[in-house]
Amino acid sequence: MEAEKSIPHVVLIDGYIDDPAALGVPPYISPMIRAVAGAAVDAGGRVTYLSIDMLRQGHEIPDADVTVLLSGNTVPGKYLRSMPMSLKEIREYLPKMKGWKLIGGSSAYAPEAEGFDFRIHRDLAASLYDGMTGKEVGERFRTLDEWNRWMLLGADIVKEHQDFPQPLMVEIESYRGCHRYASGGCSFCIEPTKGKPLMRQPEDILAEAKKLRALGVCNIRVGGQTCIISYGSEDFSSGVPRPVPSKVRQLFEGLKALGFEHISVDNANPAVIATYPEESS
Template sequence: MTKEIVIVLIDGYIDDPAALGVPPYISPMIRSIAGAALDAGADRVEYISIDMIRRHRKIPDAAVTVVLSGNTVPGKYLRTMPMSLKELKEIAPKLKGWKMISGSAADSEEAGLFDFVIRKDPAASLYDGICGKEVGERFRTLEEWNRWMLLGADIVTQHQDFPDPLVAEIESYRGCHRYKSGGCSYCIEPLKGRPLMRAPKDILAEASRLRELGVRNIRIGGQTCIVSYGSEDDSEIPRPNPSAVRELFEGLNSMGFSTIHVDNANPAVIASYPEESREVLKILADNCTDGNVLALGMESADPFVVTENNLNSTSEQVMDAVRLINEIGSERGPRGMPKLLPGINIVCGLDGETPATYDMDMEILRRMRDEGLMVRRINIRQVLPVRRPFNVKVDQRRFKKFKEEVREEIDRAMLESIVPYGTVLKDVYLELNDGNTTFGRQIGSYPLLIGIPYKLDTEQFTDVFITVWGFRSITGITYPFDINHMPMSSLEALPGIGKKRASKLVLERPFASMEDLEKVIEDPHVMDGLRD
């Protein structure tokens, strides 16, 4: 009797420009590794996340152990963090069989503890190794890609967030249309070459399998520009193909997912082909879940920085794209959010940057605000020298001041516009308690962080009535709000109530009508807010 071949996958979480893998997301890369292992003849694949290990889950025996970890675009996370290098160093000696590591952690000193260090495509390298071939660096073929995503889909059921709030990231294509010129100076996607597009039928087959397994939430990611999906134009600014986008997203919409979101878009494509882009944006607004965000790669509004780093687009192209997305996507959807809004990515520390660069970046954001345009997310970060070194030393005080200016002048104004007082956001998933505050988010790309100023049970859904805006988050109360039965801590959170009035309400309730309540409140302005 032959011994069972077991492959263990350690998910340390990855966070890359074109793919998310930090919970609630599960990355397509870890699923493709599982599929490649099974395709090569493995009997079983065990998925273990770093959070499971943190909770003392034992790492099982295996013929091969693969670690996927590293974040090239580190962000702020709510419930967990990617695996640290310290954790990687502690875990490596405990791994069984021959050991492989991939993700940006492959460039760390700790990667020396592994037998194979893979930087291109760990799924393809693992497949070759199990099949008895040399474990080298190569990208998967399109046929392998589609086959492995189907075979590896089942590991989603082993994830700690399955079925909610898990979001399965699904890749649409690999590479970048700007590969001939090298693309943006800091980005690794152009190094993957000419875009290799997955056909709508293949993406839909993967999505159908995930839905069959019980996945409720998906994001179509893994691309540099979703508006360019399906384009057969090999130029740097490809003409969109609305028919391919329609086939894909109408098919996804028919499957009954709770959440369908997307990610990146090139502003130059939207600005250069407004009619085709308008059609694509309308398809996304009609077939995806509201709260959807198209992250636009502006990176810098400084024309010299744009030239020096071969960036995607000019500031005017960014403005045109933001206007068009607002025109198509600003209508509010059933969950309470605008259907489709732009996000803006700004990268500091690029070649050619000067103090004036920050002023130009600030000026374009002010223009968006003053025109009444909505921008859901402004992501400001310092460049990481993943692809090559950069000559600019970032003035940390100036960088911090710039971020503070954006938060104070732009972000809050945007939140007030996107979720005005009294907006009811539906299906907010409550994730954690911090003292007497409960934090939750709607499931999807870049969801708003919502604080509810009283303690609630987590891991459940609720609707929230928005009352206050911060710089990057909002505050609200559960909706509907039963004033006759809610605890005093929640009454204090009502607009204009406070501790003294809350005590009085507790003593005087129950209230049969708003008129009864008004007699106790004795302030028409406070009552106006409560009636809303």
């Protein structure tokens, strides 16, 4: 019992995010909240996951050493199943949060976030990990090794989501950043601000997908990337990268073999398809 008490308790509140490249409003669960969970576990913590819908239904926020909120809708849409946490709800629930408090997502820019100890604008998972391991809570992006490790360690929280196993749709990221980062990319998208693409290898993505399938996940969406056809391309200068079909094929054939009921994908640059029709087909 004493050993359990010595393990930091981290409460994750999923207020839902809606980014152009990564969906997180139900029935979707964002890869960002799973990365935060993985970072907490990697730092030696035990995690309790709560969604804003669970709080709306009367769940209490438990005692914690750290409370982390991920929330915000960068590109508001029409939601059919739920709504992201409102600023009014942030004001309501903030006094009930225990321990030191971090907030990430676009809500971190709102005045309502001033009551948190840390307002994180880059990578909530990386900042949490640094704070829990005795480092300064600053702004940085996770490394590729951290990224792959945290997606495995944080996978289990999908079972706590109110939509698990159906109709939950689990977002899986293939890379961050944008091949058009130098020009600023699309005006509505935040990915170009993350710089040139950092690619996850097919075997790392498939390892995450395999664990999710073993947990009982039925549906996945390959998101996070600005152009799935450009996945695997290391042409970072042209803005219209030549596709690498072998990488895309390896990824999707591997996903298909895992037996998910539904696999969807989002985001492709029409200029890449028009410039390289043979490689894109």
